[in-house]
Amino acid sequence: MIKMTGKIYIIGIGPGSSEYLTKKAIDTVEASDYTVGSTRAVDLFGDISGKIAFNVKDLLDKLEEGVDLAIKGNTVSILSTGDPGFSGVLNTVLRISNEKSFPKENIEVIPGISSLQLAAAKCHIQWDNANVMTFHGRENIEDILPVINNGKPTIALPSRKVKDMAQFLLDNGVDANREVVVCERLSYPDEKIVESTLKDIAQSEFTYMCIMVIY
Numbered sequence: 101m102i103k104m105t106g107k108i109y110i111i112g113i114g115p116g117s118s119e120y121l122t123k124k125a126i127d128t129v130e131a132s133d134y135t136v137g138s139t140r141a142v143d144l145f146g147d148i149s150g151k152i153a154f155n156v157k158d159l160l161d162k163l164e165e166g167v168d169l170a171i172k173g174n175t176v177s178i179l180s181t182g183d184p185g186f187s188g189v190l191n192t193v194l195r196i197s198n199e200k201s202f203p204k205e206n207i208e209v210i211p212g213i214s215s216l217q218l219a220a221a222k223c224h225i226q227w228d229n230a231n232v233m234t235f236h237g238r239e240n241i242e243d244i245l246p247v248i249n250n251g252k253p254t255i256a257l258p259s260r261k262v263k264d265m266a267q268f269l270l271d272n273g274v275d276a277n278r279e280v281v282v283c284e285r286l287s288y289p290d291e292k293i294v295e296s297t298l299k300d301i302a303q304s305e306f307t308y309m310c311i312m313v314i315y
């Protein structure tokens with residue numbers, strides 16, 4: 101029997117803790133034939149069938165596998181940490197689907213709580229009045245320079261190590277005593293919120309899972 105074209109859900113899973121998973125995300129994953137995501141993302145959903153976990157190296161292969169399964173008629177959930185539309189997998193999945201002529205009307209995006217939103221909440225920042233920037237996986241770090249002194253806080257996903265980003269700002273004349281907050285591993289039991297100055301942050305080590313807030 102030939103199956104009809106399936107469906108792809110691109111789902112935001114929030115910053116990491118299951119407390120920030122939406123009911124819509126859980127219900128959609130539980131009703132799917134397959135769920136594609138990083139190991140930490142798929143593990144959030146416990147004992148579901150059809151798990152396809154990826155690591156950074158095989159991300160594209162696994163996303164393609166997900167789209168191929170949907171083409172064969174399956175319902176496939178593709179997980180993105182935070183929100184899929186903020187440095188997430190949204191554009192990549194749309195591109196692959198388009199290349200494989202998978203119909204856009206069979207793709208639904210389910211938003212999640214971005215790590216950026218949680219960082220803004222932790223710092224009591226109304227983020228419609230902040231410079232919201234992502235340098236994740238990009239080499240556009242100099243885009244921060246025209247806005248860094250505009251009087252608004254800057255909330256940024258760093259492109260490289262936090263200390264390197266701080267050093268870049270120092271090298272470009274930003275005041276060494278500028279207040280910086282680093283939000284590390286938000287929502288995890290070992291979450292850390294470090295309030296310091298730009299010069300001290302340039303000397304500190306953090307994991308890659310950080311948001312920087314520069315006041």
Ligand SMILES: C[S@@+](CC[C@H](N)C(=O)[O-])C[C@H]1O[C@@H](n2cnc3c(N)ncnc32)[C@H](O)[C@@H]1O
Pocket residue numbers: 115116180181182183184185186187188213214215216236257258283284285286287288308309310311
């Ligand atoms: C591929 S991007 C995904 C961003 C995601 N789509 C979002 O909306 O949060 C990964 C980067 O997001 C940030 N990030 C994701 N989860 C985080 C968390 N729990 N705590 C702090 N930063 C996080 C880090 O900067 C990390 O390097």
